[in-house]
Amino acid sequence: MWPFCLSALRSGFRSRAVLLILVLGTLLVGVAFLAASFSPRQPKTVTMDVGFSGIRFSLILFAVFWVQELVGREVERRTVLYALAYPVSRAAYLLGRFIGVLGLLAVAAAVLGSLLWLSVILSGGHYTQSYPVQTGWPFWLAIGGLWVDAAVVAAFTLWIASLSTVQMLPVALGVLFAVAGKSLGAVLEYLERGAAGDAELVGRFGPLLQIIQYVLPDLSRLDWRGWPMYGIPVSDASVSYGVLLATGYLTVLLALAVMTFRRREFF
């Protein structure tokens, strides 16, 4: 398993798509820095806010492209057969690749997070906000949440890659999953609060969404930026249940991926 993980790490850093996303991520952090100039009173908070969104966006792209590159493309080019010719199980190959992607994502999160951290420190110039942001470990907890979020998306993409025979399908579905999972929280809250008085909407979609919650994970539960941005403490329950939700879902997806990949024929 570990050789696959290491080779994933090596080729992950070599691929050209990654370089592009890294440039994009850096640009997004730059945009966050510039967004501060729109803020009359809280430039650092705005930089952090837009920056977290930019990092989330980049990490999701990293996750789907790495999985596509390290598993999807290998299957498509049949180079996966060289790997599977070794006396190892297919599960080991898949899990090794996944752990490699997790490592790559962690490096990306750390690099982009440090860039953002620096931007937050520098943004706003000499202006002192009346309510300062927290750049200590609440900040890194929020970055960690985004990493877990991206890990779930990577697992989903891996599952699709394990069964897909269409080239870009894992990427497209992975992105769709990321958007849907992240939107779920806002949609649920909207309906729970009575949908701004639209009883018909609540009646029609309310029960459906209650079920969907058990199929699609609410990825917005992994977004803890309220703490570093506003000092609104995140409860232990919301962090631990959020991570538990992600871990459980991820395990199910990996198991599914292993099962389909075992039975897959490459010719």
Next chain:
Amino acid sequence: MRHRLPLLPLLLMLVGGLVFWLAQEGLRGVTRFRPKAEIEVALPVFVQVAMAGGDRYLAASWSVIRALVTETSRMAREEYEILGQVQKDASWLNPAHEDNYYIAAAILPWEGQLEPTQVILRRATRARFFDYQPPFYYAFNLVHFKGDVLAASEWLQQAAEKLPDPEERLILQNFAARWLDRSQDLDTAARIVEAMAAQAKRKDFADYLRKRAKRLRDLAVLRRAAAVYVQAQGKPAGSLNDLLRSGLLEKLPVDPFGFGYAIDAEGVPIFSSAAGQ
């Protein structure tokens, strides 16, 4: 070999040149399409969230930046309604957003959008449990726009409790008491708007707020003159020129927003935009 004139390309070149020249002539008379700097649409919350990739914080940031770059000094009433809706949505997406409640309080209630402002401030009060300003503005709006001094006093107490410094807390509590007998006080209103301007990092926004404060102060001057006029003449002034003629004013103040001032049926000076409504 004899060179033949390339007739067809030459002809095409001439025709092309002619068409280009005619089009250019025609375009000179056509006014350019200018995108309106004012705000025109408020999208449903779902669409906003989906467009931000499911990220509600990003959707909120986007709306607030939209509200900030909107040219607010020259908007129609419907456009203020839309601005109110956009900011209200932003506060649903991220109730703790500081700029959102701040610019909402600075602009919306003055343009007849009290309801969305109060919703935004209520949400901000709940989400920002450490910040005294949202309940403070909420209280001020209650006094100034609704004349509800009792409720305002309660909200001001709430704001006072959020202040860490006991000295400042006392000042605000005093304020709450004073407000009870002073509704419709334009000087207080101008002072609050000026205090908001002093907190602004962006110079253009601070200038905008200062203009608003100046407008309020000028109106206060006009109202004082009108009150003196009633005492001296025994009847309310029919127009602003009456005040000028009676020597109570040296000159009429100039409205920085260009709407001007007017006088209502009871002889009380008002903002001109309000007269038309």
